[in-house]
Amino acid sequence: MPGRPRDAALAQETILRVARAHFVAHGLAGARIDVIAREAGYSKAMIYHYYGSKEALYVAVLEASYRDFVAPRRQVRVAEVGPVRALEAFIREGAASIRRDPSILSLLGIENLHEAAYLRRTGVAAALYPPLIAQLREIVEAGERQGVFRAGIDPVHLYVSLSSLIFHAVSNRFTLAVTLSADVPGAAFLDRQVEEAVAMVVGYCRNPPPAPAATPG
Template sequence: MVEQALSPRAAATRQRILDAALVEFAANGLAGARVDEIAARADANKRMIYAYFGSKEDLWLAVLETAYAQKRAEEHALETTTLPPMEAMRALVRFNLRYTAAHPEFVALLNQENIHRAAYLKRSGAVPALYSPLLAALSRVLERGQAEGVFRAGVDAMQLYVSILALGHFYIANRHTLSTIFGTELTTEAALAAREAHIEQVVLGYLRP
C-alpha cells in the first residue's frame, strides 16, 4: 500500500482501483477476482495496481480497510453519545440494519474474509482501532441508561454490539434463502421495516431493567 502523498491525479487513479476492486472482490472473492478485470474497470493497468498496492492480497486488505472505515465513519456520525440512551440504541439498530441492506458488497466482503478466517484482516492495525472508540461510546450510553433507570446493569458493550450486528447481518445475508424457505418475500421495504422494528424490540427488551 502506498504511504507517500499522492498527486490529485494519482489519488484519483488509486480510488478508481479501490472502487473497481470492491466490485470485483464482492462478486468473485479474493481467489476468483482477476487483476485484469479490476484494471479494466478502473481504466488503469496492472502495473499501476501493483505500484499502488503491491499485490492482489494487499489490494484485498486495502478494500477491506476502506469498507470498514466508511461504515464506521457513517456510524460515528450518529453521535449516539448526545442522544437519550433509548434513542441512541434505536439509532444504532436502525443504522446497522439499513447500512447492511444498502451495502450488499460489504456483506460479501465479510463473508469472504471469514472463509479465510480473517487471515488478511489480522494484518490490519487500522480496523481494530476503529472499534475501540465505538465500544467506549456504547459503554457510555449504557452507563447513562443505567443511571436514568432505563437500562439494566451488567450489560457487556461488545456482546451487545455483536448481537445488534448479528440480528441484522444474518437477515440481510440470507433473506433470499429465507424468503424461499418461509414462502414470504423478505426483500421488500415493508419486510425490512418489520425486521427493524423487531430488532428494536429485542434489543430494548433485553436492556430493560
C-alpha cells in the same frame, strides 16, 4: 505536474471500486488482476505500482470498505436523548449502514473464511471499533445509572447480538425469501425487521417493571 496527485487519487479510487466488485463476486482467490485492470482502464503495472500484489489490493479494499461501513454513523448524544432513545438510534444507525451497501457482508464472509488474516493487516479494527463499542458502553452505563437498564450488560456481547438481528436478514435475504415465501429483500420487510430488532434489544436491556404488590386476601 499539478494534475498528477489528482490523477493518482482518481486512479486508486477507480481501481479500488472495480476491485471491490470483483472480490465480492469472486472472492480473493477468484478475482484476477488482469480483469480488474482491464475493467478499471489502467494497466496491471499501475495496479502493482500502487498496491504491490493482489493480496495488498484486497487489504486496501477491505480497509476502505470497513471505513465506509463504520465512519458515516452519526454520534448519538446520550445526555440529550436519554439511554433508551440513544440505544434505538445506535441500532438504526447500524442498520442504515448495512442497508446502504449490503455487499460489505460478502467481504466479511470472505474474510471469515480466511480467519480475519487480512483484516489483521489493516488499521481499521483499532481505529474504528473501540469508539463504536465505547459509545454503546456509554449508553448502557447511562441506562444502568438511571435504573432504566438492568445491571451487568456487556456492550461487546450486546453489539454481537444486535448486529446479528439485522445482518442475518440482509446477508441471507435471498435464501430467506425462498424458504419463508416472504419478500425479505424488500424495503418494507427490512424496515419491519429493524423495528423488531430495536424492540427486542431495548426490551432485553430494560429493567423489568416491579411486580405488583400482593393484595391482602
